[in-house]
Amino acid sequence: MRIIRPYTLKFIKGFVSFPKIERNMIAYYSINGKITPAGQAALRLNDLSILRGYGIFDYFLVKAGKPVFIEDYLERFTRSAALLFLDIPQLTGSLEEAVEELIQVNGLHEASIRLVLTGGYADDGYTPLHPNLLIMAHPYPDINPLYYTDGIALMSYDYQREIPEVKSINYLTGIRLLGEMRRQAQGLLYHDRGLLRESARSNVFILTADGGVGHPCR
Amino acid sequence: MRIIRPYTLKFIKGFVSFPKIERNMIAYYSINGKITPAGQAALRLNDLSILRGYGIFDYFLVKAGKPVFIEDYLERFTRSAALLFLDIPQLTGSLEEAVEELIQVNGLHEASIRLVLTGGYADDGYTPLHPNLLIMAHPYPDINPLYYTDGIALMSYDYQREIPEVKSINYLTGIRLLGEMRRQAQGLLYHDRGLLRESARSNVFILTADGGVGHPCR
Numbered sequence: 359m360r361i362i363r364p365y366t367l368k369f370i371k372g373f374v375s376f377p378k379i380e381r382n383m384i385a386y387y388s389i390n391g392k393i394t395p396a397g398q399a400a401l402r403l404n405d406l407s408i409l410r411g412y413g414i415f416d417y418f419l420v421k422a423g424k425p426v427f428i429e430d431y432l433e434r435f436t437r438s439a440a441l442l443f444l445d446i447p448q449l450t451g452s453l454e455e456a457v458e459e460l461i462q463v464n465g466l467h468e469a470s471i472r473l474v475l476t477g478g479y480a481d482d483g484y485t486p487l488h489p490n491l492l493i494m495a496h497p498y499p500d501i502n503p504l505y506y507t508d509g510i511a512l513m514s515y516d517y518q519r520e521i522p523e524v525k526s527i528n529y530l531t532g533i534r535l536l537g538e539m540r541r542q543a544q545g546l547l548y549h550d551r552g553l554l555r556e557s558a559r560s561n562v563f564i565l566t567a568d569g570g571v572g573h574p575c576r
Numbered sequence: 577m578r579i580i581r582p583y584t585l586k587f588i589k590g591f592v593s594f595p596k597i598e599r600n601m602i603a604y605y606s607i608n609g610k611i612t613p614a615g616q617a618a619l620r621l622n623d624l625s626i627l628r629g630y631g632i633f634d635y636f637l638v639k640a641g642k643p644v645f646i647e648d649y650l651e652r653f654t655r656s657a658a659l660l661f662l663d664i665p666q667l668t669g670s671l672e673e674a675v676e677e678l679i680q681v682n683g684l685h686e687a688s689i690r691l692v693l694t695g696g697y698a699d700d701g702y703t704p705l706h707p708n709l710l711i712m713a714h715p716y717p718d719i720n721p722l723y724y725t726d727g728i729a730l731m732s733y734d735y736q737r738e739i740p741e742v743k744s745i746n747y748l749t750g751i752r753l754l755g756e757m758r759r760q761a762q763g764l765l766y767h768d769r770g771l772l773r774e775s776a777r778s779n780v781f782i783l784t785a786d787g788g789v790g791h792p793c794r
Contacts (some may be wrong), residue, residue, distance in 0.1 A: 387621055400618035401626060403605055408619060408692065410747040411629030413579065442752050472701070474626065477751065483690070484747075484777075485754060492621055496623055496701065520738060520748050528746050529628040529702075530738050533695065534660050536703060559702075 366524040384469075388460045388493035391449035399492075406477025406486055413476035413489075413527040414438035419498065420469040425457055431473075438524045439475050444489045446475060460493050474527065510544035512557065518550035532558035581716050589694035602687075606678045606711035617710075624695025624704055631707075631745040632656035632693035637716065638687040643675055649691075656742045657693050662707045664693060686716040692745065728762035730775065736768035750776035 387399040406412040416435040420571045432453055439446055449456050457471055472494045477486035517531050532546055535558075539546050546558035554574045556562055564572040603757055605617040624630040634653040637644045657664055667674050675689055690712045695704035735749050750764055753776075757764050764776035772792045774780055784788040 372586060389621075396621075401621065403607075403614075403617050403619065403692075403712055406751070407626045408623070408631070408694065408710070409633070409690075409745060411631065411745040412747060413623065413626070413629065415627070442748070443755060472627075474621075476626065477578070484751065486751065492626070494621060520746070520768050521752065524748075526748055527627060528725055528738070528748055529627040529630060529677060530660070530742075530746055530757045533628060533630050533702065533704065534739065549666070566729065 366377060375396060384464055384466075384497075386460060387495070388456055388462050388491075390447045390491050391450060391456050393459065393463055399494075401476070401490060401492075402439045402479060404479050404481065404483065405490060406480050406484075407474070407490075407527060409480065409483050410477060411530075412442070412486065413474055413530055414442060414444065414525055415472060415474045415527050416525055417472045420461055420466050420471060420495075423461060423467050425454075425461065425471060428454055428457065434525060435475070438526070439489075441521065441524045442486075442526070444475050444477065447491045449491075456493060460495055464495050466495055470496045470498055472496060476527075491538050503543065511542065512545045512547040513539045513543040514547045514549060516550060517548045518555050521549070522555070529558070602682055602684075602713045602715075604678060604681050605713070606674055606709075607608065608665045608709050609674050611677065611681055617712075619708060619710075620697060622697050622699065622701065623708060624698050624702075625692070625708075625745060626700050627698065629746055629748075630660070630704065631692055632660060632662065632743055633690060633692045633745050634743055635688060635690045638679055638684050638689060638713075641685050642691060643672075643679065644670055645658070645674065650783070652743060653691055653693070656744070657707075659739065659742045660704075660744070662693050662695065663704045665707060665709045666748060667709075674711060678713055682713050684713055688714045688716055690714060694745075718741060723762065730765040731757045732759040732765045732767060733751060734768060735766045736773050737766070747776070 384396055386393050387396050388394065389399055400551040401408065414435065416431050416438070418428060418431045436446065446453065459474075460471070461469070474492040474494070476490045476492070478489040480487065513535070515531070515535060520526070520528060535546060545560070547562065548558065554562060556574060562574060566572065587722040602614055604611050605614050606612065607617055619626065632653065632655070633650050636646060654664065664671065671673060678689070679687070690710075692710040692712070694708045694710070696707040698705065719758075731753070733749070733753060738744070753764060763778070765780065766773040766776065772780060774792060780792060784790065
């Protein structure tokens with residue numbers, strides 16, 4: 359495994375946390391299990407993500423070179439795929455092995471991984487036949503430490519995601535509201551018919567005065 | 577203008593309608609105003625259509641080498657773009673000229689054109705900065721003539737599109753229901769809280785017994 363630390367350490371003096379992996383240091387993505395130089399990784403225009411926003415994804419962290427809670431994420435990813443009738447392409451090994459291979463060829467220590475399964479190329483522009491599986495590596499998320507100590511403001515919005523049991527790629531509402539949200543808050547909180555649902559990009563947990571923990575459910 | 581008729585006429589004996597343009601005869605697409613060989617036309621994986629289903633589109637016919645009702649379609653396309661805060665990339669000429677250029681280089685007579693405007697490449701995987709404009713040519717739609725004489729069956733479904741005033745690329749629900757729909761019907765009819773909305777891929781008009789024409793509106 360290639361560890362790519364020296365580059366960032368040179369520039370971040372006195373920074374004692376893990377060196378940040380810069381986006382331009384991620385050299386490879388995986389498309390349908392094939393390791394592909396990131397600069398050449400692309401989808402043809404008739405992919406159903408581009409034409410119809412049809413796809414699912416998942417996202418998880420890599421710590422000390424290992425994907426965290428990967429079984430749970432792959433279970434959710436597989437469930438989302440099944441609910442949209444998308445077959446995950448046959449790989450030479452397992453999906454988990456494909457993720458680990460990408461971590462290794464990129465020499466990642468602290469990073470994040472995004473899995474995307476699109477409707478695939480469609481000559482008729484509508485019918486999913488052979489989904490495309492993308493595995494992308496990203497830097498470890500760079501979250502403002504003040505968010506943890508001071509908290510964040512949430513802008514509330516009346517909305518429920520379409521087919522909420524599927525982690526689809528559909529972020530029309532969240533991205534459309536970005537400008538308005540960023541003028542007044544750091545996140546978006548969805549509620550629907552009086553019920554709390556989720557944040558645009560994360561779960562929501564509620565701590566009660568008596569020490570309980572709750573979260574929105576069906 | 578190159579007229580590409582002989583190829584199909586050879587194979588469709590006795591067929592007296594316009595020769596069908598085969599998909600593999602469409603040689604070029606346009607990406608941000610640049611004519612690109614269709615086989616090389618692609619988007620990098622960090623486009624927000626692929627990562628977040630964020631984009632709009634429009635679709636119209638070409639008859640006798642000319643786009644039909646193009647002003648109306650471009651007006652709707654421009655309105656959809658504005659509602660999602662997407663800037664249409666600056667072209668050397670107008671958008672209409674870019675469409676006409678693509679019709680010309682492909683030598684199209686009867687065809688269809690799809691415009692797509694995606695959220696563009698996003699290093700943070702979320703924030704639209706520089707949208708990607710795609711212009712694609714497709715064959716003229718091949719609709720079963722029996723649909724016009726015998727009608728079609730519609731499967732009704734309780735649904736309204738997210739941000740319905742925007743012609744977004746989001747077809748999660750329509751495509752997810754394709755299998756179920758095709759077992760019993762030829763199209764999907766959306767209604768929402770007792771009101772007729774639209775079909776999954778077309779408008780709906782209602783003819784009344786006294787000769788009136790109506791359609792769903794706000």
